[in-house]
Amino acid sequence: MKLIFEQGASGRSANAQLPPDTNIDDIPAHYLRTTPPVLPEVSEMDTVRHYTRLSQQNFSIDTHFYPLGSCTMKYNPRACNSIALLPGFLARHPFAPATTGQGYLSCLYELQDILAELTGMHAVSLAPMAGAQGEFAGVAMIRAWHLARGDTARTEIIIPDAAHGTNPATAAMCGYTVREIPTDKQGNIDLDELRRVTGPQTAGLMLTNPSTLGVFEQQITEIAAIIHQAGGLLYYDGANLNAILGRIKPGDMGFDVVHINLHKTFATPHGGGGPGAGPVGVSARLQPFLPLPVTVREGEHYRLLDETDRPYSIGRLSANHGNGGVLLRAWAYARMLGEPGMARVAQFATLNANYLMARLDQAGFDIAFPQRRASHEFIVSLKRLKDETGVSAMDFAKRLLDYGFHAPTTYFPMLVPECLLIEPTETEAKTTLDAFVAAMIAVAQEARETPEKVKSAPHTLPVRRLDDVRAARKPDLAWKPQI
Amino acid sequence: MKLIFEQGASGRSANAQLPPDTNIDDIPAHYLRTTPPVLPEVSEMDTVRHYTRLSQQNFSIDTHFYPLGSCTMKYNPRACNSIALLPGFLARHPFAPATTGQGYLSCLYELQDILAELTGMHAVSLAPMAGAQGEFAGVAMIRAWHLARGDTARTEIIIPDAAHGTNPATAAMCGYTVREIPTDKQGNIDLDELRRVTGPQTAGLMLTNPSTLGVFEQQITEIAAIIHQAGGLLYYDGANLNAILGRIKPGDMGFDVVHINLHKTFATPHGGGGPGAGPVGVSARLQPFLPLPVTVREGEHYRLLDETDRPYSIGRLSANHGNGGVLLRAWAYARMLGEPGMARVAQFATLNANYLMARLDQAGFDIAFPQRRASHEFIVSLKRLKDETGVSAMDFAKRLLDYGFHAPTTYFPMLVPECLLIEPTETEAKTTLDAFVAAMIAVAQEARETPEKVKSAPHTLPVRRLDDVRAARKPDLAWKPQI
Amino acid sequence: MPFIPHTESDIRDMLSAIGAKQIDDLFDEIPSSLHARQAPSLPPALNEMSVIRLAQERASRDPANLNFIGAGGYDHHIPAAIWQLATRGEFYSAYTPYQAEASQGSLQVIYEYQSMMTALTGLDASNASLYDGASALAEAILMAVRAHKTQRRILLPRTVSPLYRRVIATLVAAQGIELVDLPYDPHTGTTVLPAETAPFAALVIPQPNFFGQLEDVDTLTDWAHQQQAHVIALVNPTSLGILKPPGQWGIAGADIATGEGQPLGCPLSNGGPWFGFMTCRQEMIRQMPGRLVGRTLDTENNTGFTLTLQAREQHIRRAKATSNICSNQGLMVVAAALYLSLMGAEGLARVARACHANTQQLVRRLTAIAGVRRVFQGALFHEALLQLDRPVQPVLDALLTYNLVGGLDVSAHYPELGHTLLVCATETRTVDDIHHYAISLQAVLEKGMA
Amino acid sequence: MPFIPHTESDIRDMLSAIGAKQIDDLFDEIPSSLHARQAPSLPPALNEMSVIRLAQERASRDPANLNFIGAGGYDHHIPAAIWQLATRGEFYSAYTPYQAEASQGSLQVIYEYQSMMTALTGLDASNASLYDGASALAEAILMAVRAHKTQRRILLPRTVSPLYRRVIATLVAAQGIELVDLPYDPHTGTTVLPAETAPFAALVIPQPNFFGQLEDVDTLTDWAHQQQAHVIALVNPTSLGILKPPGQWGIAGADIATGEGQPLGCPLSNGGPWFGFMTCRQEMIRQMPGRLVGRTLDTENNTGFTLTLQAREQHIRRAKATSNICSNQGLMVVAAALYLSLMGAEGLARVARACHANTQQLVRRLTAIAGVRRVFQGALFHEALLQLDRPVQPVLDALLTYNLVGGLDVSAHYPELGHTLLVCATETRTVDDIHHYAISLQAVLEKGMA
Ligand SMILES: Cc1ncc(COP(=O)(O)O)c(C=O)c1O
Numbered sequence A, B: 001m002k003l004i005f006e007q008g009a010s011g012r013s014a015n016a017q018l019p020p021d022t023n024i025d026d027i028p029a030h031y032l033r034t035t036p037p038v039l040p041e042v043s044e045m046d047t048v049r050h051y052t053r054l055s056q057q058n059f060s061i062d063t064h065f066y067p068l069g070s071c072t073m074k075y076n077p078r079a080c081n082s083i084a085l086l087p088g089f090l091a092r093h094p095f096a097p098a099t100t101g102q103g104y105l106s107c108l109y110e111l112q113d114i115l116a117e118l119t120g121m122h123a124v125s126l127a128p129m130a131g132a133q134g135e136f137a138g139v140a141m142i143r144a145w146h147l148a149r150g151d152t153a154r155t156e157i158i159i160p161d162a163a164h165g166t167n168p169a170t171a172a173m174c175g176y177t178v179r180e181i182p183t184d185k186q187g188n189i190d191l192d193e194l195r196r197v198t199g200p201q202t203a204g205l206m207l208t209n210p211s212t213l214g215v216f217e218q219q220i221t222e223i224a225a226i227i228h229q230a231g232g233l234l235y236y237d238g239a240n241l242n243a244i245l246g247r248i249k250p251g252d253m254g255f256d257v258v259h260i261n262l263h264k265t266f267a268t269p270h271g272g273g274g275p276g277a278g279p280v281g282v283s284a285r286l287q288p289f290l291p292l293p294v295t296v297r298e299g300e301h302y303r304l305l306d307e308t309d310r311p312y313s314i315g316r317l318s319a320n321h322g323n324g325g326v327l328l329r330a331w332a333y334a335r336m337l338g339e340p341g342m343a344r345v346a347q348f349a350t351l352n353a354n355y356l357m358a359r360l361d362q363a364g365f366d367i368a369f370p371q372r373r374a375s376h377e378f379i380v381s382l383k384r385l386k387d388e389t390g391v392s393a394m395d396f397a398k399r400l401l402d403y404g405f406h407a408p409t410t411y412f413p414m415l416v417p418e419c420l421l422i423e424p425t426e427t428e429a430k431t432t433l434d435a436f437v438a439a440m441i442a443v444a445q446e447a448r449e450t451p452e453k454v455k456s457a458p459h460t461l462p463v464r465r466l467d468d469v470r471a472a473r474k475p476d477l478a479w480k481p482q483i
Numbered sequence C, D: 001m002p003f004i005p006h007t008e009s010d011i012r013d014m015l016s017a018i019g020a021k022q023i024d025d026l027f028d029e030i031p032s033s034l035h036a037r038q039a040p041s042l043p044p045a046l047n048e049m050s051v052i053r054l055a056q057e058r059a060s061r062d063p064a065n066l067n068f069i070g071a072g073g074y075d076h077h078i079p080a081a082i083w084q085l086a087t088r089g090e091f092y093s094a095y096t097p098y099q100a101e102a103s104q105g106s107l108q109v110i111y112e113y114q115s116m117m118t119a120l121t122g123l124d125a126s127n128a129s130l131y132d133g134a135s136a137l138a139e140a141i142l143m144a145v146r147a148h149k150t151q152r153r154i155l156l157p158r159t160v161s162p163l164y165r166r167v168i169a170t171l172v173a174a175q176g177i178e179l180v181d182l183p184y185d186p187h188t189g190t191t192v193l194p195a196e197t198a199p200f201a202a203l204v205i206p207q208p209n210f211f212g213q214l215e216d217v218d219t220l221t222d223w224a225h226q227q228q229a230h231v232i233a234l235v236n237p238t239s240l241g242i243l244k245p246p247g248q249w250g251i252a253g254a255d256i257a258t259g260e261g262q263p264l265g266c267p268l269s270n271g272g273p274w275f276g277f278m279t280c281r282q283e284m285i286r287q288m289p290g291r292l293v294g295r296t297l298d299t300e301n302n303t304g305f306t307l308t309l310q311a312r313e314q315h316i317r318r319a320k321a322t323s324n325i326c327s328n329q330g331l332m333v334v335a336a337a338l339y340l341s342l343m344g345a346e347g348l349a350r351v352a353r354a355c356h357a358n359t360q361q362l363v364r365r366l367t368a369i370a371g372v373r374r375v376f377q378g379a380l381f382h383e384a385l386l387q388l389d390r391p392v393q394p395v396l397d398a399l400l401t402y403n404l405v406g407g408l409d410v411s412a413h414y415p416e417l418g419h420t421l422l423v424c425a426t427e428t429r430t431v432d433d434i435h436h437y438a439i440s441l442q443a444v445l446e447k448g449m450a
């Protein structure tokens, strides 16, 4: 579609949006711009029409099955959106006095409690604005804890090779060196290797459990013991909490810090990339270090704690409260699910994943860990198919789009060659899973019979296969007017 | 797409919507149904996904140019929607005391005033829920007026042959016989014929001006004189008010009753068929007969008039206030346009129509009234093309869809063979009109070169040409479960 | 120029293509006498920011009271998904699906809606909506008269909403139709059949009736059919989650069912937009007013949907059409289809049962107060008529100060019943709400208000 | 089971396909010791109706005061179209466009957004958003340090928001970066250059600064460049409607521009979700944190859009990535693209001018009151620092009873300036609003409050 810039005409505007013009003679000219920025010059209807039509070019949960592994693309209840957009919540300035935000703060307070309860943690801060920032907060607290005890020798964070890229990147941002440890054939951590790399230099371990391989790390108690005995702390990457929600608490596994991806487990929208929210929970000993603000109740009154209340805090991650509107959506979701609903999430997410895995296994696909239960996701490797037909996981994924399914996550985790990481989530019905299995079988058959068709997919979308190499070689990152 | 009924599974539900179950033992069994109705059994996500995808199968103003003549498909400002959905307006019961609806009633009161001012009428009632109901109210008032004066001899309503079908249908609903009068070559009414049919049996005349032929009836003052001299009244079908808004008042033309289509001239959404609103305005002598309710201001207080206040009213058209939410949208639109904005609507709607007419004329299309100015719409006749190529107006219209344009109105008014009634409205930019001209030219060329392609259009929509005859011969109006 | 995209150069180019000097020239066919008149005097233009602020100020003047009025419009929960989807531009800004191939979205929704309404009412065909419940009943009466051919008398119980009866009087006034009131039993508040049996075209049967009472629909239906008359069922769609559908009333079932669709996802919104629904038996389809969507095939034998049986409508049949209706309440039908999909049969039944239980509880609580009694015996759905020992309106005014809209004063409509108050508690009213009403009413009455 | 579509028979069939007896069996690999622990104790489930009612009650506790706080979040008009479109399911419920061909909607929006931000800031490339303005500034600092290679010192004026400075301290703490405060001139409230010229990686220049004052950006930029350091512009996007864009500061222009995107269509919403923006010069693109969308061609040479230069990112580069950021604030970018399309250059300039004029008027009105004075001289944008003759917080508390949130008490952050109040009046504040503030403040001060 034409760019919005290419649709306008000089002097056109969405006139009803313009405030009356006013004088700014008092600002000296050298502060001012001499030419206006080149922005679209379009009418309100042009804008509405353009972005409405653009939106139709997206796959999304509201239109398609979206089994993107590690991302928990579940249904985003529309009630949560209505609630976050209530005028009372929407209009308040974050720095307005707490007395004017008691309704909002009461929701935050409840959400903290709910998350603490579900993770088995002592206290929660809602400040982090996504999973990666939750990781940052978590590792920064680990660091603060060691330093507060005068333990300056700890320079390493241990991370399994299957971990999400945010884990090592976060460790680096927190000034740590990353020690990567391998995964064994069963998808578990290699304990011997873990023992080998753990020592007085170990600040902690970052772990996702169930892991990004779609299996539950069974030796978790031993792992926790190894790290704790060495004086390190355990960080839980909660991206996969959906798999065990309401059933198993990270705190019970021995974790000291946890982050939760609300945009995954708590069904807040992914918004085409964000905003998310990544609250962190901690055990009692880490509570003083929690990022600010934290909401407390004092009698009937709610307020936000600040640096005076929490002098040991790692500090602030945003100028305000984090992603408030996302937190409200998660609160609403949590209240709708309630006690029995939480455990059901884990049950049905797991049921769906294991069903899909069983069906694909029966259909002849190579399951990465066939001898294991799937958690809420699992991996298919297309290595054999690629060897036989030349059709790669990427080709396969693109062809699935033609069948009306968003592709699973491809090429992650990197351990498994030509992998598809498939996460159906609990909100999809069996009918949809069956249709997906049928599409997988159909594409596999095409790969054998007419591989070119798969390699040149997609065929039915607004564009054909895009040239990524060209995009990276000559980056065209912004439209500029032709002069 | 599969029907929503075909997507469910027995026992599935959108569980978060269900209230807790309760006991109704006290209702005797013979009042109760014995089997549940066959409704969809789907999850909330199924529902959201289904209706989101269905919506994408529509052309609409928000996605396409929609030059549907006589329908004034202009941009529906999104602010009007936000305003109508404000909680204070949305939650109020129509029978709650007027003291709880002062904000709402103040908007209605202002809207009445604005409409009266624009139409040159003495008073307005907002009760009618669409144009046709406005017509009903208007003709019923004409009838009430004659009867109130003891004049029971008037049994006929005069209507030009070019009129919209609602006009004769309304006259019939009001118990009148319709006298149709012909249109001359210039698109004006045949005055001699009008004089011939007018007499003591004439209750009134219904007229759209500019007419549905896209031209302004120039003899309107003479027409009014003829009818008034015969003791009849003049009804103005305001469907085309957009063409003269803020410039010419129907009251000044001599009309006694006017209806306004808010979903046309006042940009309230057409909603896939409705709801609209068809307020009626009247001259002073008809005020007592206005349909109820009518909003009045008494000091600082607004209230609705009822039968006690207006014993001569023709009565009520709905159990409540008419389409309140539509009225609020029109109020917001009117307030955003204000005084200069109203006349601009007429100017630019007329400019667009005349420009499009000139361009199509130059491109060789047959304009129905080439010697006349277009009002806000005009007619192209494809009779010659059909004779030469076999491609009908319907075929042509269907092919335009493939080019991404909603088709103009086809086969109305019936006077002009193979006609397209084209109304661009003021909210479309020249670029869009130019693109439409290009598409018209392209289709005309296809009609000559590859007529089958046009006759079998559309080719790119979710369905190919639908079989209307089959639909009418074996009506399948409702899905029934297969047993 | 709000909402007008023309630039100066566009205007110049367009005028030159037309061969006109200025826009005003395009109006040169309009007699100059008409131009000369006084320009309209209107408030100045407000930008969006200002009009929204103004509207917010006004909307905030209309307080969110706890509402216990029903009387034709009901305070139901509306699932959040409904209006987030119904206001999508593709539904919101489309018009009547005249170009079927470019309107499969709207058309399929209507077809699904028609299917849902026939399922709910137990009849064969549904139209695509009428304006509202009252006008739909008027259309049903006109339809019954057309179908009956020989009679133009309609039996209209006094247990039908007084406002509906006014609307009908307005809408059928000019067509020589005689509306005959039927009285109600003072004990049960349900319709009493007349002794006389002069021929008539149709009997209207409200279920539940305006008092909230359940009519003996089987007996009434069979009686009317014995008199060779049609039966028009005036029904509340929520109630059809649990009550016997019109298609199963008596031996043969009602012939037409109609009513107000608002409970199916439309906000109260000061009374509109709501919508009227109408279903009927197969034999009567060609007498149906309004639009109909049919399922058909395209040239490649794929299923699709289109407007059908248009020969009934005004744009074809003109003065002989089944009705003058053209625009209907399309968007409300989208809401209703969404509502019924989200609720399903189980949800609708639960809503109906919860409404009933809440109203029962409300009646129990209120009639425990001295000076308050229920007027009628017998089964009710989700409304009840109460009698007070004093004029109702001052009591309602006093309840407003407790943030309560306490029901509708219907004394003027039924003076023979004394000081009467019609109350309703839907599924949205909580135990606390009902308690709040009870103690507030008690306080008001004890204070000797009014 | 809210949001779970499984029927009993689905469950049975699925378990049998898996070969499991019950769902619990699927958890049998999890050590039993972990199962044995205490189940979480949570509030009971509420249906949608109840949770919405609860939320409405809570939201209505948070009064809609007239707000005069800015300090990083601004009360602008948000065109109604924005959130009606941004919450369309296709934008709202999609994720990062990993499958480009199935995500052209999101991708083109981001590309357009990137183009708009480069136009606004006068730089070459924009990323697809960061979390918020404060964390974006931290990322800019890290980026400048990476780009500079030899130095890790950052000059950070005290005229940068104190809250931003705290966030930066948190986010860069572990990377051996030295943050050096720069003082401000007590008369003009603008940054004073240090006498010393020890080498540093970058100078941060806020424009307007936290006090609302305009910095002498040309001089500061040229000075930093002379020191071989980078310039990080911290800018308010609304102000760029009228102020000189960072790309044109001084001789060579700033190297990185960043800031809070909230003014471009995000509601205040208690502080989030908002978003951080970042643009930079061409040479620095490969140091950019966050996602980038590029325009490319498909196999049939049609234009399309895709994520690009991903080798910078954590999912490829892992510990060596330019940042750990993964999810960003995507939906806010949709809002910003809509906002900038609707406003255009003219609209944005008008908003900026109206904010300026309103704030000027506010300052005039308030400083006419005894005991209120403006702290600094010189040009301001849309905020001003006022000094009161008494502690600020009690005055603000008193103003609340006039329905006013009267600004931010910044005394604790700048004790050297006495009792200081930061105020802001955007284009949404009317003459009446400002008048209301002035007379209320006068009343409060006269009553001798505090
Ligand atoms: C396993 C894992 N950890 C961490 C993250 C980072 O979360 P976010 O994108 O919210 O920063 C992700 C995101 O996909 C993830 O899958």
Ligand SMILES: Cc1ncc(COP(=O)(O)O)c(C=O)c1O
Pocket: B070, B071, B130, B131, B132, B133, B164, B166, B167, B208, B212, B237, B239, B240, B261, B276, B277, B278, C325, C326, C327
């Ligand atoms: C000329 C004319 N008159 C009357 C009407 C009827 O208006 P409504 O559809 O609002 O009932 C129309 C509708 O298209 C029309 O075009």
